[in-house]
């Protein structure tokens with residue numbers, strides 16, 4: 550058995566577990582004594598194993614290689630709705646009564662943003678924000694697709710979840726990567742930082758020609774919990790980052806808390822969203 554095989558048999562199995570863990574933590578903080586649901590406790594072991602693999606393997610060299618491998622166009626062309634349906638093949642069937650499909654999560658996020666009267670590009674950003682998870686369908690292991698993200702090439706913040714697993718990361722033995730700025734400079738701006746590889750960074754590059762900068766920023770950093778929730782890595786940001794991070798924070802509750810048991814009606818919503826997609830994206834884009 551390879552180290553990855555235990556969680557890679559079902560590529561999306563632990564994706565909801567990651568969010569359940571976060572929701573359980575948020576609920577516990579908000580309501581002492583509250584348990585979100587028993588599943589969260591069971592999920593904890595798989596989440597921990599997920600982060601062991603993620604923190605061990607996300608090195609600077611790994612990220613640089615993935616940035617080259619997944620240049621948009623390397624995996625063909627697809628429309629946005631087509632990509633949503635493609636991603637939807639991946640369903641965690643271990644808990645069919647409560648788990649939303651990927652399309653349903655995207656529609657719930659977008660509908661929650663729409664209900665609050667936000668601009669059309671914000672709604673559209675909600676609709677597409679997780680489409681980078683199709684990396685799973687290109688054969689990438691979970692630890693290189695989902696989970697909290699963090700800069701590589703500099704010291705790991707202790708605000709990163711399961712920080713202790715970085716002791717297994719080979720970059721630990723590269724002193725030039727273990728200072729607060731590492732290969733970067735103070736205040737250099739996040740656009741100059743290599744983030745751990747996953748669906749956020751991948752979709753940012755795919756969507757870059759089409760969405761406003763605020764939307765792209767939300768996509769690129771929506772899993773950067775050490776910064777948007779932990780307030781870490783401020784020393785690498787510039788004023789522009791600080792301004793745009795307000796959008797990342799505005800987006801986060803829609804991603805995390807829009808998970809409702811009421812499933813959106815995909816057929817009814819499709820015409821509205823196809824029209825919205827066509828306002829910003831061509832019929833096919835490069836993946």
Ligand SMILES: [Fe+2]
Nearest residue numbers: 678679771772
């Ligand atoms: Fe995501």
Ligand SMILES: [Fe+2]
Nearest residue numbers: 654678679804
């Ligand atoms: Fe999401």
